Amino acid sequence: MPVPQVVIVGRPNVGKSSLFNWLAGTKIAIVDDQPGVTRDRITHLMCHEDRFFELVDTGGMGFNDADNLTQHIEDQITVALESADLILFLLDTRSGLMPMDQEIAKRLRLVKVPVVCVANKTDDHTFDTAADDFHRLGFGSPVKVSVLQNRNRGILLNRIIDTLPEPGDDNTPDAEPTMKVAIVGRRNVGKSTFVNTLAKAERMIVSEVPGTTRDSVDVRFELDGKAFIAIDTPGLRKGKSQRDIDFYGMHRAQRSIRRADVVFLFHDCTERIGKVDKQLCDYITSQYKPCFIVVNKWDELAGTMPTEKWVNYIHDTYRTMRYAPIAFITGKSGKNVKALLNHGQMLFKQARSRVGTGELNRMLRDAVKRKAPPMYQNRRPKIYYATQVGIEPPTIVLFCSQPAAIDANYQRYLLNTFREQLDFDEVPIKLYLRRRSDSDLRDDIGSEAMADA
Structure with missing residues (x-):
């Protein structure tokens, strides 16, 4: 949990x-x-x-x-x-x-x-x-x-x-939870067409499910025996006035993002990324939601533009979400739609993954050995150990001598290391830094690693 x-x-x-x-x-x-x-x-x-x-x-x-x-x-x-x-x-x-x-x-x-x-x-x-x-x-x-x-x-x-509710056992073999997918983006990027394609797709069953709020209607699907719920949201456009209907549309999109397990951020491949797209990206990041960046209507550019160009464009624009996978689909014909949903299920699974404390600290020890924390006020901060305390998103607590001494660049280095070597390489990770209490005598992995370096 x-x-x-x-x-x-x-x-x-x-x-x-x-x-x-x-x-x-x-x-x-x-x-x-x-x-x-x-x-x-x-x-x-x-x-x-x-x-x-x-x-x-x-x-x-x-x-x-x-x-x-x-x-x-x-x-x-x-x-x-x-x-x-x-x-x-x-x-x-x-x-x-x-x-x-x-x-x-x-x-x-x-x-x-x-x-x-x-x-x-x-x-x-x-x-x-x-x-x-x-x-x-x-x-x-x-x-x-x-x-x-x-x-x-x-x-x-x-x-x-x-x-507080009792902590659940995240590894119990109960029925697989239903993934909720929020489909967000500007107007005319193909969100409704995508949902309609899902409804008509082979081996999928669609039924209306009462929404939990007045702001959206949830639609339940089954794909290859796995259930999920698509949360369709209104299209957004740039609006400066709070009286504009798009102001309230943004609020509805944000609420759908908060309710979702995975977010599909839709784009029209024939249009440039705009302010609304960036606002949605920032909000998804702030909520630590797994996200698939979806480039729709790709049939209109297929053969005339390499996918690598759009990938580089997205990475240059969404610098806080470089870990997010990118999908090129044609919602109208259904091309790559099934692969997108299957990969979305993988993101959902990653966000629910746990790693053992021993494995986490062995990896952390190696990371510190390769690159020690930078000096802070003429002293090198010590990293003692790490533990995962939650899922959705994977939440890791790093115990150290001086939390303020572990700067943002070094935190990014550790997060990238976690993504490279753990089971949640495509989802956001929440990292907390805490000072180790005097009564905590667990191993000082940082000192050991730096002594070996």
């Missing part, structure tokens, strides 16, 4: 960013008395009782931003709630239950994940009775904490671990 996400929500000025920093054990989110400071989601990888999870800070719910970013803040909160495995509903014991708290509670009752009430500013036991009033929101007994007085941090972390 992916690394679970624990999302902090609440009205402005209840101490969400302070709670985030307190639980993380370091100052990451900006803390200020002025409401609305936090606008984007902020994420930090946590580990407690050998369970990893991502802690997510969000902006204040119900806040009208002075810089006209209210809709942006709301969109970020919505994305966080959609991806949450557990929600921490933060309340202020000193101010008591407010009307906005009750409005937020109504919204959270519609979310199908556990909600834990956290009563902040419960500085000592004399405030406990006031905090108990939050019980009537319907989310059980609140966890009484105080960031300022450092009260009950361990109790809250234990509650988080106890409430």
